[in-house]
Amino acid sequence: MLSSESSNVRTKGFGLRREILPQLAENYKSDLIEEMKVNGYRWCSGHLTFRLAKEFGFCYGVDKAIDFAYETRAKFPSRDLYITSEIIHNPLVNRRLMEMGIQFLTGPHKGVKGVEDIGESDIVLLPAFGTTVKELEYLKSKKCLLVDTTCNSVVAVWKRVEKYSEEGFTSVIHGKYDHEETRATSSRAGKFLVVWDKQEAQIVCDHIINGGDRAAFLRCFEKAVSPGFDPDSDLLKIGCANQTTMMSSESMEIANMLQKAMVKKYGTPHLAEHFRHYDTICSATQERQDAVFELLKNEKIDLVMVIGGYNSSNTAHLAEIAAKFNIPHYHVNSAESLLSKNKIEHKPVGEKTSAVTSGWLPEGKVTIAVTGGASTPNRVIEEVIRRISALAVQTEKS
Numbered sequence: 001m002l003s004s005e006s007s008n009v010r011t012k013g014f015g016l017r018r019e020i021l022p023q024l025a026e027n028y029k030s031d032l033i034e035e036m037k038v039n040g041y042r043w044c045s046g047h048l049t050f051r052l053a054k055e056f057g058f059c060y061g062v063d064k065a066i067d068f069a070y071e072t073r074a075k076f077p078s079r080d081l082y083i084t085s086e087i088i089h090n091p092l093v094n095r096r097l098m099e100m101g102i103q104f105l106t107g108p109h110k111g112v113k114g115v116e117d118i119g120e121s122d123i124v125l126l127p128a129f130g131t132t133v134k135e136l137e138y139l140k141s142k143k144c145l146l147v148d149t150t151c152n153s154v155v156a157v158w159k160r161v162e163k164y165s166e167e168g169f170t171s172v173i174h175g176k177y178d179h180e181e182t183r184a185t186s187s188r189a190g191k192f193l194v195v196w197d198k199q200e201a202q203i204v205c206d207h208i209i210n211g212g213d214r215a216a217f218l219r220c221f222e223k224a225v226s227p228g229f230d231p232d233s234d235l236l237k238i239g240c241a242n243q244t245t246m247m248s249s250e251s252m253e254i255a256n257m258l259q260k261a262m263v264k265k266y267g268t269p270h271l272a273e274h275f276r277h278y279d280t281i282c283s284a285t286q287e288r289q290d291a292v293f294e295l296l297k298n299e300k301i302d303l304v305m306v307i308g309g310y311n312s313s314n315t316a317h318l319a320e321i322a323a324k325f326n327i328p329h330y331h332v333n334s335a336e337s338l339l340s341k342n343k344i345e346h347k348p349v350g351e352k353t354s355a356v357t358s359g360w361l362p363e364g365k366v367t368i369a370v371t372g373g374a375s376t377p378n379r380v381i382e383e384v385i386r387r388i389s390a391l392a393v394q395t396e397k398s
């Protein structure tokens with residue numbers, strides 16, 4: 001089970017929300033976004049009209065994680081405070097934590113100390129994605145205070161894969177095998193296989209139905225299976241789960257593909273003996289995807305701005321929805337990505353790195369759809385909107 005219920009693991013805040021509210025408002029709130037909500041999610045500036053998706057920005061899990069981090073700092077202003085990795089995938093939020101003296105133990109912001117250097121007097125925050133069983137147990141052995149900010153929707157997936165394991169089912173997880181959340185989930189799954197997309201799911205389906213080249217299968221999923229995984233014996237009984245932030249439609253399609261493969265192999269009467277599926281996409285992810293879909297379907301939009309960290313999975317999926325509508329779209333991580341009226345730095349859908357594109361802002365009357373991932377502060381969304389409207393009135397292209 002979850003195993004974070006022990007004396008040195010805290011899964012609640014410290015009752016200091018009122019004290020931290022002014023700081024949270026200063027760092028993340030936006031008056032412009034509040035104004036847009038009141039005005040039908042719309043704001044006009046010159047010949048630009050901005051249309052905000054009805055669900056966007058911080059989700060309940062991110063709110064909780066950030067609250068816990070700020071409350072912990074407020075409660076222990078002079079203690080050494082660490083976090084195992086990025087608390088969420090947003091550069092501004094992680095920068096703010098560093099400014100508050102919270103030191104990162106791993107990843108691109110890693111400070112001087114690593115997990116092995118943690119001592120009893122230290123405090124360690126666990127991020128919203130959770131952490132692996134191994135790392136959790138190691139940190140517990142250090143007897144430091146652990147403040148666990150893991151989102152409840154992630155914990156729900158953990159419970160699901162633990163149940164599959166108890167029942168002798170292999171978890172097939174739709175996600176990115178090296179994403180923090182999927183690593184945490186798979187560490188609780190016993191036997192598991194992570195599939196990234198429908199193409200990989202098809203390989204799994206083919207093996208279920210026809211068997212085949214075991215070595216080739218293992219080469220394909222080399223980094224995405226539990227130790228000792230054997231596709232010939234470990235795909236007889238499978239349960240589907242997913243990283244909470246995947247594209248929900250794709251997760252459903254993958255589960256359907258696997259279900260059909262099981263029906264083909266064993267017949268409908270025996271399906272329950274071989275297949276389990278529960279949708280574990282979190283509601284916040286689903287709502288943000290639905291909202292941008294509705295906006296693009298119902299309105300004439302000339303340009304879509306999707307705002308959030310480049311490593312934010314749920315933000316990337318919002319950009320994928322925009323791509324499907326064939327409308328010019330840009331996934332930017334902050335207002336700094338808008339380099340000039342002519343040039344924009346953005347992460348193209350499906351690419352691992354960012355690119356710079358010219359001629360991104362159309363002339364004349366333009367309606368711009370705006371959304372932000374579940375880890376994007378409203379303040380960052382406002383800064384992007386204000387930067388676009390400032391650039392639009394510049395006469396010189398650079």
Ligand code: SF4
Nearest residue numbers: 059061151153244282
């Ligand atoms: S996106 Fe969903 S799972 Fe992730 S932190 Fe937010 S609510 Fe939790």
